[in-house]
Amino acid sequence: MDKITCVCEDSVDGIFTAIYKAWEIGTSKTSIEVKGMKTMTLFTEYIEVKTDSELAAKVAASIHNKISQEVYLYIYRASLSDNPDKAQYIYEFLLKAFRIGKDIIHYLQDESVMKVFELARKVGNEAHRYLGFVRFCELENGILSAKINPLVNVVSIVAQHFADRLHNENWVILDTTRNIAAVHRDGYGFILTNNISEQDLNRFSNKSENEEKYQLLWNRFFDTIAIEERKNKKLQQQLMPLRYRKYM
Incomplete structure (x- = not known):
């Protein structure tokens, strides 16, 4: 048979x-x-x-x-x-x-x-690496948004971590590789959604005015405290591989 x-x-x-x-x-x-x-x-x-x-x-x-x-x-x-x-x-x-x-x-x-x-x-x-590398940005509507591109499907694991720590916030974590997202509502759990469109991804890219200011402030701070003679790009890439930096 x-x-x-x-x-x-x-x-x-x-x-x-x-x-x-x-x-x-x-x-x-x-x-x-x-x-x-x-x-x-x-x-x-x-x-x-x-x-x-x-x-x-x-x-x-x-x-x-x-x-x-x-x-x-x-x-x-x-x-x-x-x-x-x-x-x-x-x-x-x-x-x-x-x-x-x-x-x-x-x-x-x-x-x-x-x-x-x-x-x-x-x-x-x-998943453990992304718990440290995920970065949220504030959108115009006040929602916190984070984009990731992991090698495997870790959205549900990462979302559970942030659901415990940011339970009073509205946020979304988007996996741009698989077009799936975890959506969390203030005071509730999160849900997983599939087939996120390009339009949806663009909608979660409109940063608030404050977010733009804080990102600029952080870049200036980073450049100001950097010591040119002590730059070590090889070590930086070991601690923070390039594939994690796309959305940081």
């Missing part, structure tokens, strides 16, 4: 929905792929799985209740990776985790376990 591949959208809910459907069909003959990340192969039946938040929530609840919160965190972060095989790694990981339980985190000799941890670590490292 041909193998069956469940094809899903590139999101946590999308991957979890595909996992649910693959279990329904039968784990012995199914695999999972994220749509557009891999090329189709012969002797494989492809089934496109529509994202269902209720089914995804059931998978998430099972991971929390039957394995552990820690394992869920690893899987969540791995799902944000840009690795084309991430969905299959997570699927194989969970098949073993539901048999073994929370001790699965000690099975690092297993390839699927090691891969999930590796992807989660890379996503976590990228």
Whole structure:
């Protein structure tokens, strides 16, 4: 019998929905792929799985209740990776985790376990860097806006950090690489939106008059205190790589 591949959208809910459907069909003959990340192969039946938040929530609840919160965190972060095989790694990981339980985190000799941890670590490292490199600017309407261009999808992780620290502000964090954004309203949580248009990006570029003044003031301060003889561009690039500077 041909193998069956469940094809899903590139999101946590999308991957979890595909996992649910693959279990329904039968784990012995199914695999999972994220749509557009891999090329189709012969002797494989492809089934496109529509994202269902209720089914995804059931998978998430099972991971929390039957394995552990820690394992869920690893899987969540791995799902944000840009690795084309991430969905299959997570699927194989969970098949073993539901048999073994929370001790699965000690099975690092297993390839699927090691891969999930590796992807989660890379996503976590990228998110950690952006917690220090994100810079908000004040727009004409008073909203705080920040643009980022991370290597992987870390918007939700970064947004959670600022939702705790800037909970009384209206702000938006835009990932210009993936055209997604986290939007936070004063006193409420944040929501994620997809397919941000070029017009939307331009709308979040209109700085307030005060913002312009403070940016100019900071540039003058930076130039004034700089010591020409002690400039070290190589060290600067080690501490602050060029790819983080586009929106700073």
